[in-house]
Amino acid sequence: xxxxxxxxxxxxxxxxxxxxxxxxxxxxxxxxxxxxxxxxxxxxxxxxxxxxxxxxxxxxxxxxxxxxxxxxxxxxxxxxxxxxxxxxxxxxxxxxxxxxxxxxxxxxxxxxxxxxxxxxxxxxxxxxxxxxxxxxxxxxxxxxxxxxxxxxxxxxxxxxxxxxxxxxxxxxxxxxxxxxxxxxxxxxxxxxxxxxxxxxxxxxxxxxxxxxxxxxxxxxxxxxxxxxxxxxxxxxxxxxxxxxxxxxxxxxxxxxxxxxxxxxxxxxxxxxxxxxxxxxxxxxxxxxxxxxxxxxxxxxxxxxxxxxxxxxxxxxxxxxxxxxxxxxxxxxxxxxx
Amino acid sequence: xxxxxxxxxxxxxxxxxxxxxxxxxxxxxxxxxxxxxxxxxxxxxxxxxxxxxxxxxxxxxxxxxxxxxxxxxxxxxxxxxxxxxxxxxxxxxxxxxxxxxxxxxxxxxxxxxxxxxxxxxxxxxxxxxxxxxxxxxxxxxxxxxxxxxxxxxxxxxxxxxxxxxxxxxxxxxxxxxxxxxxxxxxxxxxxxxxxxxxxxxxxxxxxxxxxxxxxxxxxxxxxxxxxxxxxxxxxxxxxxxxxxxxxxxxxxxxxxxxxxxxxxxxxxxxxxxxxxxxxxxxxxxxxxxxxxxxxxx
Numbered sequence: 001x002x003x004x005x006x007x008x009x010x011x012x013x014x015x016x017x018x019x020x021x022x023x024x025x026x027x028x029x030x031x032x033x034x035x036x037x038x039x040x041x042x043x044x045x046x047x048x049x050x051x052x053x054x055x056x057x058x059x060x061x062x063x064x065x066x067x068x069x070x071x072x073x074x075x076x077x078x079x080x081x082x083x084x085x086x087x088x089x090x091x092x093x094x095x096x097x098x099x100x101x102x103x104x105x106x107x108x109x110x111x112x113x114x115x116x117x118x119x120x121x122x123x124x125x126x127x128x129x130x131x132x133x134x135x136x137x138x139x140x141x142x143x144x145x146x147x148x149x150x151x152x153x154x155x156x157x158x159x160x161x162x163x164x165x166x167x168x169x170x171x172x173x174x175x176x177x178x179x180x181x182x183x184x185x186x187x188x189x190x191x192x193x194x195x196x197x198x199x200x201x202x203x204x205x206x207x208x209x210x211x212x213x214x215x216x217x218x219x220x221x222x223x224x225x226x227x228x229x230x231x232x233x234x235x236x237x238x239x240x241x242x243x244x245x246x247x248x249x250x251x252x253x254x255x256x257x258x259x260x261x262x263x264x265x266x267x268x269x270x271x272x273x274x275x276x277x278x279x280x281x282x283x284x285x286x287x288x289x290x291x292x293x294x295x296x297x298x299x300x301x302x303x304x305x306x307x308x309x310x311x312x313x314x315x316x317x318x319x320x321x322x323x324x325x326x327x328x329x330x331x332x333x334x335x336x337x
Numbered sequence: 338x339x340x341x342x343x344x345x346x347x348x349x350x351x352x353x354x355x356x357x358x359x360x361x362x363x364x365x366x367x368x369x370x371x372x373x374x375x376x377x378x379x380x381x382x383x384x385x386x387x388x389x390x391x392x393x394x395x396x397x398x399x400x401x402x403x404x405x406x407x408x409x410x411x412x413x414x415x416x417x418x419x420x421x422x423x424x425x426x427x428x429x430x431x432x433x434x435x436x437x438x439x440x441x442x443x444x445x446x447x448x449x450x451x452x453x454x455x456x457x458x459x460x461x462x463x464x465x466x467x468x469x470x471x472x473x474x475x476x477x478x479x480x481x482x483x484x485x486x487x488x489x490x491x492x493x494x495x496x497x498x499x500x501x502x503x504x505x506x507x508x509x510x511x512x513x514x515x516x517x518x519x520x521x522x523x524x525x526x527x528x529x530x531x532x533x534x535x536x537x538x539x540x541x542x543x544x545x546x547x548x549x550x551x552x553x554x555x556x557x558x559x560x561x562x563x564x565x566x567x568x569x570x571x572x573x574x575x576x577x578x579x580x581x582x583x584x585x586x587x588x589x590x591x592x593x594x595x596x597x598x599x600x601x602x603x604x605x606x607x608x609x610x611x612x613x614x615x616x617x618x619x620x621x622x623x624x625x626x627x628x629x630x631x632x633x634x
Contacts, residue, residue, distance in 0.1 A: 055459065055460065056460035058537040059458040060460065062453060062537075063454050063466070065447040065451075066447050070469075070473065073488075073504045074476065077488060080488065081483065136374070137374070137375065144368065151375050151379055153620060155378065155379065157616075158382055160609070160612045162568065162583070162587075162608060162609070163584075164566075164584040164585075164608075165584070165605045168591065168601055169388070169389045171591075171596075172389055172598070172602065180388050212382070215378075215382075269475060275479065275569055276569065280591070294569075301482070301486070302573060308483065308487075312484070315479070318477060318479060319477065319480040326475045
C-alpha cells in the first residue's frame with residue numbers, strides 16, 4: 001500500500017524512513033528552547049539565587065511591621081526586665097545596681113511564697129472544674145438533636161463579659177446579705193457564707209467566678225473537637241458492642257488529646273496570671289489569702305514604695321515558671337504515653 | 338472558607354443524633370436528662386446577668402430589700418442617669434472603642450501579612466523566626482508589665498492613645514491564626530497569579546486577602562474582644578480619669594466612693610452591652626475565633 005503511494009523509481013523504502021527521521025529531528029530542533037532561554041548552568045544558578053533573594057526580601061518586608069512591634073514591645077522589654085532584676089529604683093529615682101539583692105529578697109519573702117501557693121491553688125481549683133464541666137456540657141450539646149445553637153450562645157455570653165464586669169457582677173452574687181448565692185443557699189437552709197471575707201472560701205469563690213466566665217469558651221472548644229471526630233469509629237465500636245463509657249474512654253478521650261493538650265497549656269498560661277478579679281473583689285485579702293503573683297507584682301511596682309527591682313525579679317520568676325511548666329506540659333502531653 | 342467548613346461541622350453529625358434516637362425510642366429519659374443539664378447550665382450562665390440588669394433599674398430603697406425582687410416593682414433609670422451625669426462614662430467608652438478598633442485594624446493587616454509570609458514563602462531563618470513566634474505565645478503579658486511601663490513612660494506616652502495601643506500590637510496569636518488559615522489555601526491560585534505577572538504584594542492583596550476574609554473577621558473579632566476586656570495595661574498606663582478605658586472606669590466606680598450598687602450595676606450593664614450587640618451579629622465568628630488554631634493543632 002505504502003509502496004503504491006511512492007513515486008515510481010524513487011529511493012528504496014529504507015531511505016524514506018531515514019528522511020522521515022531527519023525531518024522529525026529537524027522539526028523538534030525547531031521547537032527546542034528559543035536561543036535567549038537557553039541558559040548555561042551558572043547563569044541558571046545565578047538567576048535562581050537572585051530570584052530567591054528577591055523572594056526572601058519580600059518575605060522579610062511582609063514580616064517587618066510585626067518584627068518592629070515585637071522587638072520594641074516584647075523582646076526589648078524581656079531583656080530590660082532581666083536588667084531590672086539587678087537594679088533598684090527607676091520609677092522615681094534613677095536605677096542603681098544592687099547585684100543579686102532583689103533575687104535574694106524574692107527568695108526569702110514570705111509573701112512571694114504565699115502568692116505562688118495561692119496562684120497554684122487557684123489553678124488547681126479552677127482549671128480541672130472548668131474542663132470537666134466544659135466537657136460534660138460539650139458531650140450534652142453533641143447529643144441533642146436540636147436547640148444546640150441557642151445553648152451555645154447562652155453559654156458563651158459570660159465569656160464576652162470583661163473580667164472587670166464579671167467580677168463586679170460576682171460582687172452582687174456573693175454579697176453576704178442580699179447576694180443571690182446566699183439567698184439561694186438559704187432556700188436549702190444553709191446559713192449565709194462570707195464568700196469573700198473568709199480565708200478558706202475566698203479562693204474557691206474566685207475560682208467559681210472563673211468557672212462561670214470561662215466554661216462557655218471551653219465547652220465550645222471541646223464541642224468543636226468532638227464534632228470533628230470521625231463517626232465511623234463510633235459506628236464500628238457500636239457494632240462491636242462497646243458501651244457508651246467504653247467508647248468515651250477508648251475513642252473520645254484519646255482522639256481529643258491534641259485539644260486537651262492545647263487547652264491545658266493555654267489555661268495554665270492564662271490562669272497563672274490571675275489578677276483582674278482579685279484586684280476587684282478582694283485586693284489580695286483577707287490576710288493575703290487571695291494574693292496572687294501578678295497582684296503582688298502590681299502592688300510592689302505601683303503601690304508599695306518603688307520596689308521596681310523586686311517586682312522585676314518576681315516578674316522574671318513568673319516568666320520562668322510559666323515557661324518551664326509549659327515545656328513540661330508539652331513533654332507530658334504531646335505524645336501518647 | 339475554612340470557617341464555613343468548621344461550622345458545617347459544628348452541627349452534630351446526623352449519625353450520632355440518629356444513633357441516640359435509635360438507641361432509645363421516642364423522647365427518652367436520656368434526652369430529657371441531657372436537656373435538663375443544659376437548661377440548668379444555661380440558667381446559671383444567665384442568672385448573674387439578669388440579676389445585675391434588674392439591679393440597675395432599682396431605686397436605692399428596693400436595692401436592699403430582702404428577699405430581693407427579681408423584677409423591680411418601680412423600675413427607674415436614675416442609676417443610668419447618675420452614671421452618665423456624674424462620670425465621664427461616654428468618654429471611657431469612646432477610649433475603649435478607639436483603642437480596640439485601632440489595635441484590631443493594625444493587627445488584622447500586619448498579622449495577615451506575616452501569616453502569608455510564614456505560610457507560603459520560603460526564606461532563610463523561617464523556622465527560627467516561627468519558633469520565636471511560638472515561644473512568645475508562652476510569655477505572660479504580666480511579666481513584661483514593668484519594663485513595658487518604664488519604656489512607655491520614658492517615651493512620654495502615659496495617658497495617650499499611643500501608649501494604650503502600641504504594646505498590644507506585639508501579640509503573636511494572630512500571626513499563628515493567620516498562618517493556619519492561609520496554609521489551607523491551594524498554592525495553585527498564587528502560582529496562577531504569579532504566571533499572570535502579579536507581584537507578591539498584588540497576590541497578597543488580590544488573591545489571598547479575599548480568600549481569607551472569614552479568617553480576617555475571626556481575627557478582628559477576637560482582637561477587638563481581647564482589647565475591649567483588657568484591664569491590667571490600661572490600669573497602669575491611664576492615670577487621668579479621662580484616659581481610662583471602660584474596664585478601668587467601671588472599676589473606679591467602685592473604689593472612688595463607698596459602693597453605690599445602683600450606679601455600679603448600671604456601669605456593668607453598659608460595659609457589656611456593646612460586645613453583646615456585636616456578638617449577636619457576628620456570633621459564628623466569635624465562636625470560631627475561640628476555636629481557631631486549636632482544631633488544627
